[in-house]
Amino acid sequence: MRFVYFARVREAVGMDCEERDVPVTVHTVQDCLDWLRQCDGRYAAAFAEPARLRYALDQQMVTADTPLDGYGELAIFPPVTGG
Amino acid sequence: MRFVYFARVREAVGMDCEERDVPVTVHTVQDCLDWLRQCDGRYAAAFAEPARLRYALDQQMVTADTPLDGYGELAIFPPVTGG
Amino acid sequence: MKQVAVTAEPISTAMALDPLEHLGGGALASFTGIARADCGVVALELEHYPGMTEQNLNALVDEAMARWTLLGCVVIHRVGKIAVGEQVVVVATAAHHRAEALDACAFLIDRLKTDAAFWKKEHRTDGSALWVEAKSTDDARAEKWSL
């Protein structure tokens, strides 16, 4: 799976994007967050406040309980602030 | 008193403006309209539909029952259509 | 900053927006009215009441600046003969925040339609010319802004 990060999340994780093989126990966006948090303290810090996180699978906004099946890219970022 | 006319009213009366001495019996805007209607058929035609007339005394919008006292210019015109 | 103008020369949206751009606000809004080729119309002719029209426009700008926190308002209205496709009126506002700029801009054009001493005649391809009648929909939209 390709992971992409933006804004505050990107800075906290320390990279724009990465490719990772996701364990078979990881089914949803929420599972991904939990798994990454355990991988490294940087993810734990970046994902510390779930209320301030938003997710997109293949560039479509999704909720944390969405299954990853069939998607290639998970984006994790704060609420948008354009305009 | 100076009378000024705009748009459809101006074309029906046949002039932009005129100076007229107003008879002592003429007290209000309405009295003016009635008096002018009797002076000439052009005014009767121009002022035929009071619902489609608006009035200003010294460039302030007024209603037909407003007294002329102290004012120098009466404007008679249709509802505005700018913009 | 406020500016009101009635002119027989061609006008443009930029004429209204340019003086508002560097007032330090975060939001600009504009409305531009253009002469439309409705039902064979080839040109408009805009008449106004010199002196009163400018007073009307200044009163509208003052009311907008009293109702909303604005950094500036510009209203420019063209008069005389206006060909189809040319601009008739431009309204622009500047504010710190977008709600103020957008609302004040809509207020100014809605109320200009019912409150400012302009009259519009349509010249058609067949040589005829007709004064435009006031619209009840304009009255209704202007009424929405009453306090």
Added chain:
Amino acid sequence: MKQVAVTAEPISTAMALDPLEHLGGGALASFTGIARADCGVVALELEHYPGMTEQNLNALVDEAMARWTLLGCVVIHRVGKIAVGEQVVVVATAAHHRAEALDACAFLIDRLKTDAAFWKKEHRTDGSALWVEAKSTDDARAEKWSL
């Protein structure tokens, strides 16, 4: 006519209004967002999600064109480093009548703030830089447009 652009080059209101001016409509509306010098801010930095952002903007324009009778919509958003006083976003609409142009323009900027994948960082005179937090007032304004 619709046009959506995300660009790192300077933008201007005219870039959005020019393509709308000669579509035959009687009404143009525009909104321009400018980087403000709030509390020592010297520049903004706008990040976006290439691909998704353009999809978001196109979806907003499509929704506007489905809700209102419009002749055209243009949305141009700048990204990268933006100095105070420079334009961040321009939205413009063209319609036959003013209500459509004004409402669609307000809709587009209100919903862009909550629906398009942009993130804003403020750079300050003291060298610090802070990501801007999403505002509940923006959510409330966007919510007003839900059907």
